[in-house]
Amino acid sequence: MALTQATGAAAPPLVDASAIHRPRTLLVKLPRPVRRAGGPLLLLLLWQLLGDGRILAPPSAVLAAGWELAETGELGVHLLASLTRVAQGLALGIAAGVLFAVLAGLFRSGEDLLDSSLQILRALPTLGLLPLVIIWFGVGELPKVALVAYGTMFPVYINTYAAIRGVDAKHVESGQTFGLGRAGLIRHVILPGAVPGFLVGLRFALTSSWLIMIIAEQLNATSGIGYLMNQAQSWYRTDIIVLGLLIYGVLGLGADVLVRFLERRLLTWRHGFGGA
Amino acid sequence: MGAVVAENVRRSFDGREVLAGIDLTIGPGEFVALLGRSGSGKSTLLRAMAGLDSGYTGRLRVPGKRSVVFQEHRLLPWKRVLDNVTLGLRNATAQGRAALGEVGLAQHERAWPVTLSGGEAQRVALARALVREPDLLLLDEPFGALDALTRIRMHALLQELCGKHEPAVFLVTHDVDEAILLASRVLVLSANGRLALDLPVDLPAGRDRGTPGFAALRARLLTELGVSEEPAGVSVAR
Numbered sequence: 001m002a003l004t005q006a007t008g009a010a011a012p013p014l015v016d017a018s019a020i021h022r023p024r025t026l027l028v029k030l031p032r033p034v035r036r037a038g039g040p041l042l043l044l045l046l047w048q049l050l051g052d053g054r055i056l057a058p059p060s061a062v063l064a065a066g067w068e069l070a071e072t073g074e075l076g077v078h079l080l081a082s083l084t085r086v087a088q089g090l091a092l093g094i095a096a097g098v099l100f101a102v103l104a105g106l107f108r109s110g111e112d113l114l115d116s117s118l119q120i121l122r123a124l125p126t127l128g129l130l131p132l133v134i135i136w137f138g139v140g141e142l143p144k145v146a147l148v149a150y151g152t153m154f155p156v157y158i159n160t161y162a163a164i165r166g167v168d169a170k171h172v173e174s175g176q177t178f179g180l181g182r183a184g185l186i187r188h189v190i191l192p193g194a195v196p197g198f199l200v201g202l203r204f205a206l207t208s209s210w211l212i213m214i215i216a217e218q219l220n221a222t223s224g225i226g227y228l229m230n231q232a233q234s235w236y237r238t239d240i241i242v243l244g245l246l247i248y249g250v251l252g253l254g255a256d257v258l259v260r261f262l263e264r265r266l267l268t269w270r271h272g273f274g275g276a
Numbered sequence: 277m278g279a280v281v282a283e284n285v286r287r288s289f290d291g292r293e294v295l296a297g298i299d300l301t302i303g304p305g306e307f308v309a310l311l312g313r314s315g316s317g318k319s320t321l322l323r324a325m326a327g328l329d330s331g332y333t334g335r336l337r338v339p340g341k342r343s344v345v346f347q348e349h350r351l352l353p354w355k356r357v358l359d360n361v362t363l364g365l366r367n368a369t370a371q372g373r374a375a376l377g378e379v380g381l382a383q384h385e386r387a388w389p390v391t392l393s394g395g396e397a398q399r400v401a402l403a404r405a406l407v408r409e410p411d412l413l414l415l416d417e418p419f420g421a422l423d424a425l426t427r428i429r430m431h432a433l434l435q436e437l438c439g440k441h442e443p444a445v446f447l448v449t450h451d452v453d454e455a456i457l458l459a460s461r462v463l464v465l466s467a468n469g470r471l472a473l474d475l476p477v478d479l480p481a482g483r484d485r486g487t488p489g490f491a492a493l494r495a496r497l498l499t500e501l502g503v504s505e506e507p508a509g510v511s512v513a514r
Binding site: 178 | 326327328343344346348350352353354355363364365388389390404408
């Protein structure tokens with residue numbers, strides 16, 4: 001190797017350029033879903049070792065309780081009741097949130113009419129409405145569904161509305177120059193551009209839907225996971241209480257997986273930074 | 277009858293008049309370049325022609341079939357390349373593919389815009405403009421954000437495609453060389469919002485910077501733009 005040493009400067013120590021920012025190989029060999037499950041599994045193990053039936057039942061007792069309830073069919077009934085409520089509430093809340101966001105986002109008059117009202121209503125704590133909701137809708141399914149719908153509408157509305165307003169005016173302009181009418185602009189430019197914001201809202205909505213459901217079912221219900229847990233409290237059955245919490249947790253995780261799946265499907269066009 | 281007829285077009289922003297009575301006729305198939313210093317209202321005139329600004333006074337007639345290529349490609353990031361090209365058109369897949377073929381990107385029709393290089397994206401924007409068979413092609417500094425090598429290739433491509441489709445072209449640029457190379461007529465918009473100069477480019481097709489007459493025209497335009505030519509060999513306004 002012919003090195004031209006023009007000056008008397010000493011050669012600096014060299015490092016391999018590929019080693020400067022190489023991602024650490026720890027756990028990288030495992031598939032992504034396995035890596036994501038690793039943390040929770042470790043937590044479970046610790047809990048099994050330290051758990052005590054009277055204060056906090058260990059996972060084995062929780063599973064046994066789960067098995068017992070599943071065999072009698074009780075668990076399925078309660079799970080289905082909770083899932084149905086959440087699904088109905090979410091469907092209503094998301095639909096209302098998107099509808100209001102589109103109206104307020106697209107039309108100046110819609111914004112004037114809706115946005116300030118929704119911002120005021122949003123400031124009310126959703127669960128604070130419970131007594132009123134019970135007076136209005138009684139103690140059946142309706143109050144729970146209504147509360148979930150109410151609570152999930154706002155995150156969907158706020159994020160979708162902001163995303164619609166955040167669509168780049170240059171894209172709207174280029175749509176106009178290429179012959180898109182109002183409907184075409186909404187369909188090809190504004191709504192697709194608002195999808196990332198909508199998905200953020202959806203994520204928040206899914207989280208708050210469970211939160212509302214837990215409280216609503218514990219206060220006033222004859223079925224559902226929250227009811228199951230409330231009953232267990234009277235009998236000091238920490239295993240069933242933990243089972244209920246576990247189910248809520250698993251459902252929350254499932255919701256997260258669902259949103260991730262939707263993001264992958266709907267946002268393939270965004271090859272942004274995906275995390276190191 | 278021209279492809280563009282402007283009579284006494286005026287436009288002010290907050291009391292400042294950037295277009296102070298523009299009279300201009302562009303013939304069908306004519307390639308006109310508009311030079312001007314930044315902030316002189318070049319793009320304002322183009323946006324009025326594009327139908328993106330209705331705040332002007334005076335009379336401005338443009339063809340119904342017109343397309344724009346902006347400095348940024350302005351492709352919709354959530355639509356694949358071919359869908360961007362055929363945006364707003366019905367049953368235009370075949371024409372869209374043909375237009376992509378013309379700009380040499382036929383194999384990229386399923387790509388997302390974010391994966392394209394700057395030059396590629398601008399070629400897609402050109403295909404999107406030309407697939408509409410416009411009678412007037414409006415170019416708003418379309419090569420301003422490209423690197424010098426890509427810009428040279430884009431110049432050649434634009435000349436080839438304009439020769440083929442023969443739209444009237446209105447090119448807004450601050451690059452004097454680009455204006456002389458591409459256009460058959462060069463206008464200069466002065467700081468007071470009027471057309472200060474309207475010159476035909478009487479140079480042979482396939483001209484380059486060494487063509488006799490190029491330097492003289494360039495010097496004249498630069499003087500009009502208020503840039504004094506520096507000693508020979510030093511490139512100005514690049």
